[in-house]
Amino acid sequence: MFRKIILTTVFAALAYGFWASPNFKEIAAGVAIFLFGMLALEEGFRAFTGGVLERLLRRTTDKLWKSLSFGVISTTLMQSSSLVSVITISFLSAGLITLTAGIGIIFGANLGTTTGAWLVAGFGLKVNIAAYAMPMLVFGTILIFQKARSTKGFGYILAGLGFLFLGIHYMKEGFEAYRHSLDLTRFAVGGYPGLFLFALIGLVATVVMQSSHATLVLIITALAAQQITYENALALAIGANVGTTITAIIGALGSNVNGRRLAGAHLVFNLVTGLVAIGLIHQLTAAVDATSAWLGIADDDHTLKLAVFHTLFNALGIVLMLPLLKPMVWSLEQCIKPRARTAAQPRYLHTSATELPDTAIEAVRLETLHLYDNASDIIARALGLRLDDILSGKPIDEVVDVPAGTGHFDIDEAYRENVKGLFAGIVEFISRAQADMTPEQHDELFALRAAGRDIVEAIKDTKHLRKNLSRFLVSDDAVIRGEYAGIRRNLATVLRSLDEVRDRGHDSAAILSLDLLKARLKQYDRELGQRLNDLIQQRKVSGPVTISLMNDSGYAYQVTKNLVKMGAILFSTADHGLREAERSISLDESEMAEALGTLPETPTTSSHEPD
Amino acid sequence: MNLTKLANKTRDFLSFAERKRKEKKKFLKHVLKKLKKHEKSLLKELKETSDADRRAGLESEIALVHAQRKKGVARLQELKKPSKSAKKA
Structure with missing residues (x-):
């Protein structure tokens, strides 16, 4: 209202000025x-x-x-x-x-x-x-x-x-x-x-x-x-x-x-x-x-x-x-102090960041990394672990050597509170920031949005996995307990590896090393499938438990696959052109298979044989 | 600088696609250089390692880095092509 009054007054004063003096008009x-x-x-x-x-x-x-x-x-x-x-x-x-x-x-x-x-x-x-x-x-x-x-x-x-x-x-x-x-x-x-x-x-x-x-x-x-x-x-x-x-x-x-x-x-x-x-x-x-x-x-x-x-x-x-x-x-x-904020509140999505395409893209990247931080905490807690321990220098066997299934953790609530709203904010910001962008910049924003979706998918798969994981990690059956412990250990290793790559986001070689992680995960999944076959043949596990293990290994593989895919997009801190170059030589599955033939057994898969 | 060279340079500067292509080449070369250095350091580490598990891990890593470099070089060759045809024209 006040603005309208000011505007009307200015207009009236100018109009009077124009009428009174042609020089003022000029x-x-x-x-x-x-x-x-x-x-x-x-x-x-x-x-x-x-x-x-x-x-x-x-x-x-x-x-x-x-x-x-x-x-x-x-x-x-x-x-x-x-x-x-x-x-x-x-x-x-x-x-x-x-x-x-x-x-x-x-x-x-x-x-x-x-x-x-x-x-x-x-x-x-x-x-x-x-x-x-x-x-x-x-x-x-x-x-x-x-x-x-x-x-x-x-x-x-x-x-x-x-x-x-x-x-x-x-x-x-x-x-x-x-x-x-x-x-x-x-x-x-x-x-x-x-x-x-x-x-x-x-x-x-x-x-x-x-x-x-x-x-x-x-x-x-x-x-x-x-x-x-x-x-x-x-x-x-x-x-x-x-x-x-x-x-x-x-x-x-x-x-x-x-x-x-x-x-x-x-x-x-x-x-x-x-x-x-x-x-x-x-x-x-x-x-x-x-x-x-x-x-x-x-x-x-x-x-x-x-x-x-x-x-x-x-x-x-x-x-x-x-x-x-x-x-x-x-x-x-x-x-001028920062306003108190929760993990769910956006940290980088400010209107001023939409002024320039590059800053808008960087704001989305940083916010999606924030989303990943919240998500990895949820994943770690769903596994019955502490994210700080996973990302510490402790040997991974020591980190995962904790009893599971203790304490109440509502993954749905954590997702709703710390992820859903934040992701919605990112998507909304992306739709606002798209004006004046080149096709390449549009592609970058879409890639970042896809990375956000990968994170959300990873949480949903973790939720499915958690149901049986917390049950079978305390099972009396040593074979089943060992397999689920292996799945949990593998997920913790992936979170740690991703964090190591993230710390070296300026190094193209580190970003491209995610291909190796992808290959190892594929190999791990293949070996787990093979081991499951053996267990069935040897009648070491019952039919329903086998189905659970098969489903859960699938969920675990999807979680890691989505997180690695997200890392390849989010972690690089290089200029847009350099990021594009990194992605252009990243290998797809067939290229990786051709390069590796049959993957040798890696430390990730070799050290968690069933008890 | 003779007139033809100057004309070519001006044309390249004004052409958005040409500028973009050159930029892509520059970034790709930068990444390839980093990968080459990384591959060398992995090979050195492989030579000095006797642990079988570590050697197997290093061998896969080297194979992948090499494949990435090969893919990058092929991509670089592709990016060089239009410039050759432009020169012939």
Whole structure:
């Protein structure tokens, strides 16, 4: 309701402005075209976020200077600190980068965004910018209609730049026209009240437009037309710098705790920088004068001097805040705590992760691994074992040497509480995240969904197996007891082997070693079948018990088969291309049989002969 | 760089399929390199092992890694084919 009232009021005020002044209409249209250009530019860069940007971002996490440089360079190239902060939050919430690295990027983006002021002041105002805009719009639009994703993206970038130029042109024209009819400098306010008032105006304007770039262009064009004073322009720029954090704050609303901490860091940085800039305004203007003289900027060239000021005060902010980075991270971690969560609640499926296809895929992968953690705990408990023991360094015989069938464990309840809802969340997130994805990325998501289904199937088969397992593990018949103990031991071994592969997810050879595990399981199943035949022939087991054992060995084989299949998809931490390459040379059953002939007996199958 | 080479490079860059093919080749080569190293270390371990069970396990692992490498090399050859035909054209 409140939003509707605000929107109606803004519309009414603008409509009155348009009716009262054609020049205001021109300036407002310029801002609208400029903002539309920003949207097109972001859309264009998103088309290229299918690899290069993500790979770069992953590699800028180890050192602070790299994060800073990434922030500066990417924002300079894309001319949008908003896009950089949204991408950073998205990466952070998917767990791909650390909070410190994220803060480094945001600090860098603050400096990178100041290049916009230089471009507009140094180039946008000095040449007939609209002359460049027209061909850009035409070529850009033609390219947008092309099919190829990269060409389309390039078209959006070109058209976006065209719109930015056109927007600047209209703003410039509007303020120029005002020059002859109205003198806005009459509203100038001097001293500190003026500083705070105009900083507030800059802040509000940026919050409304959600683009400090647009505010800054507006300030520069107004300053060039001498519609605002130099001092007030400086205050507006400070306000715009604080207001720009709104994008990160909005982005963090749909993010996890680290995303919110990053938005907090962004706000603290820009607020502190703004306050320091206001406090040291006289020293800063003196520094701007000295730097401008050194750079050969004329004393009355206030637009370029504003660009110098913008860069200087952001650089000052970085110099001031960098030494405080560690305490800042510490206090953010103390102030913004993660919400208490249960094993059943999703940890990575945040709205911000859907911003980019790669982060969405990574979020789904991590969440499905979380699903696997819950599932493996259920499987272990259903076997009467403890997952911690299975995954410890203890010899496996020692781990499985515990009495079974003791204690109550409701597998259905555990499934409903810790798996079903989580899997439903993953499936729902996948359906939301599919927009703007390439066919390869779609395939990856489907593969991950299939891995989730394998996990669920494994639990269902464990449930069937559990009924007889808990009964026969305490049977008086040593033969039956031994066979069921063997099944349980084999399942525990598979859980441990999978965990070992998972720990080496960065190594393609480890991922491909799952083929060996598959082959061993097949061999184990074959040997168990053979042993069952022998037992029947020797009349060592009764008919009904044989059927139970046959069914249960089938369930156990399905559990392990599904878990290994899931591991091949989930465990690799490599880039998408590398994962694809690993899968392309993984062997199918016939290829494995051809390579191995008859499998030799392995330690897995040889060491649990019936008692 | 002569004009034909430059034209070929530009065409390759602009062609999405060509870029994708080259990327696939690069990743496959990377995986094959890792597997080769792994196979070598397994062979070394086999030489130094006398335990029969362990030897049997290692032999199966080596056989599988070798088959994976063979499959990978065949796949790599397939990926190289279009580039040869493009050059002839």
